[in-house]
C-alpha cells in the first residue's frame with residue numbers, strides 16, 4: 001500500500017526566529033510518517049525539530065486523577081518526561097482508571113510507566129484529607 | 134453588624150495568585166510587614182486550575198504545571214511566615230490606603246502603609262459579544278469550563294465548539310478532547326490566532342481540531358440546551374459575509390475571547406486607569422497615581438506568561454516595601470509619558486521618571502504588544518524627532534508580549550522639552 005503525500009507548514013519553536021518550514025511527508029499507515037521534503041529553516045536545529053515533529057512528535061500531558069476522601073475531588077497530575085504523541089491516549093486511559101486516597105502531595109509518584117511509556121505520573125496539586133467534623 | 138476591627142499593617146497585598154504571592158515575598162524579603170489577602174480558601178489563584186505545564190521555564194528553568202509553580206511560591210511564603218487572610222474579600226479601598234475586608238461577614242479595616250493590587254483578570258463574558266439568538270444552556274467561558282473540568286470533575290459537554298483562539302480556549306480544546314469530548318472547531322474573528330504558536334500545534338493540530346480564522350459565530354441554536362452554532366467568515370472590517378454561514382452541531386460553546394484586568398477596587402478608589410490595557414496607569418515602580426498604591430501582574434496588564442507576571446510583581450513588592458520604609462522610590466526629577474505609536478496596541482508602564490531609568494545598569498522594563506503579526510520588525514522608540522532606541526526582531530506576534538528596556542544611555546540625547554516617548558514598530 002503506497003502512502004499519500006501531505007504538505008504542511010510548521011512554525012519552528014526552537015528559537016525566537018520562528019522560521020516557517022514547508023514540509024512534505026508520507027503517511028505510511030499505523031501512524032507512521034516519513035519526512036520527504038523540507039525548506040525554510042535557517043539552521044540545522046530546525047531540520048532536527050521538523051523531522052521529530054513529523055516522524056515522532058513527543059508530548060508532555062497533564063490531567064487530573066480522582067481522589068477519595070480529599071478536600072477536592074481531583075488532584076492534578078502530569079508526565080515527568082515527554083511521551084510519543086501516539087501513546088497519549090493510552091496513558092490518559094491509565095490515568096482515568098486510577099483513584100487515590102487523600103492526602104496527596106506535590107511531586108508524589110502515582111503511576112510508573114503507564115501504558116509502557118517511559119515516564120512517571122506525578123501529583124502537581126496537593127489534596128488534603130477531608131477533616132471529619 | 135458591629136464596627137469593624139481596625140488593624141495597622143505595613144503593606145497589604147490584595148490577591149494570592151502568581152503576582153500577589155511574588156509581591157508579598159519580595160516585600161517581606163525587603164523587610165516589610167506584609168499581609169496577603171486572598172478571597173479563596175487556597176492560595177495560587179488561577180494557577181490552581183491551569184494544570185497544563187510550561188510554567189516556570191524562565192524562572193526555574195523547568196516546565197511546571199500551574200499548581201506546582203504556585204507551590205514553589207507558597208513554600209517560600211510559609212518559610213517567611215507571611216500571614217494570609219483567606220476567604221477574605223476586599224469590599225472597599227480608598228486612596229489613603231484603608232481597606233475594608235470581610236471574612237464570612239466579619240469586617241476588618243486595614244490601615245496600610247502601602248497596598249499592592251494583584252487582583253488578576255477576568256474573562257470577557259458573553260454579554261460583551263452580542264451573539265444573537267436564544268440563550269440556551271451550554272455556553273461557558275473557557276476559564277469556567279477549565280475550573281469545572283480540572284477542579285470539580287464536571288465535564289460541561291460532549292460536543293464542543295470554541296469561539297476565540299486565546300490560549301485558555303486552545304488548552305481547553307485539548308483538555309476536553311483528552312477527557313473524551315469531540316471538539317468540532319475553533320473560530321477566530323481575526324486573521325491570526327490569539328494564542329501562542331506552540332499551543333496551536335500541541336492543542337489543535339495534534340488532535341485534528343480545525344481552526345477557522347477570520348470567522349465568527351453569527352447565531353446559536355437550541356431552546357433549552359445548545360444544539361449548534363452558525364459560523365460565518367468575516368471581511369476585513371470584521372463584518373460577516375453573507376452566504377458563508379455554516380452550521381456546526383454542538384452541545385457546548387466555550388468563549389475564549391479575551392481577558393480584562395480586574396480593577397473594580399481601583400476604579401472605585403478613583404485610581405486612573407489606562408483605557409488601552411484596562412489596568413491602572415502606573416510608573417516604572419508599578420505605582421499608580423494614588424501614592425503608595427501599586428499594581429502588578431494581570432491586574433496591571435494581561436500577561437502571557439506567569440513568570441513575567443511574577444517578575445513584575447516582585448518589582449512592585451520591592452518598591453512598595455521601599456515606600457513603606459520611607460526610602461526614595463525614584464530620585465524624583467522629570468518624567469516622560471510612554472505611548473504606543475505605530476502598530477503598537479499598548480505599552481506598560483505609561484510613565485517613566487528619567488532619573489529612574491538612568492539609575493542602575495538595567496534601566497526600566499517596558500512591555501508592549503503589536504497590533505498584528507510582523508516579520509523582520511524594527512522596534513523604534515522615539516522622543517520628539519530623536520530615536521532613543523532601536524531594536525530588530527525576527528518575528529513579533531500580538532499573542533506574545535515584547536519586553537524591552539529603556540536605559541540611561543538611551544535618554545542622554547533627549548531634549549528637555551520632550552514630554553513623551555513613543556514605541557513604534559516598523
Ligand code: SF4
Pocket residue numbers: 012013014015016017018019040041042043044045046047
Ligand atoms: S530553524 Fe533554526 S533559526 Fe529557524 S526558528 Fe528553528 S532553530 Fe531558530
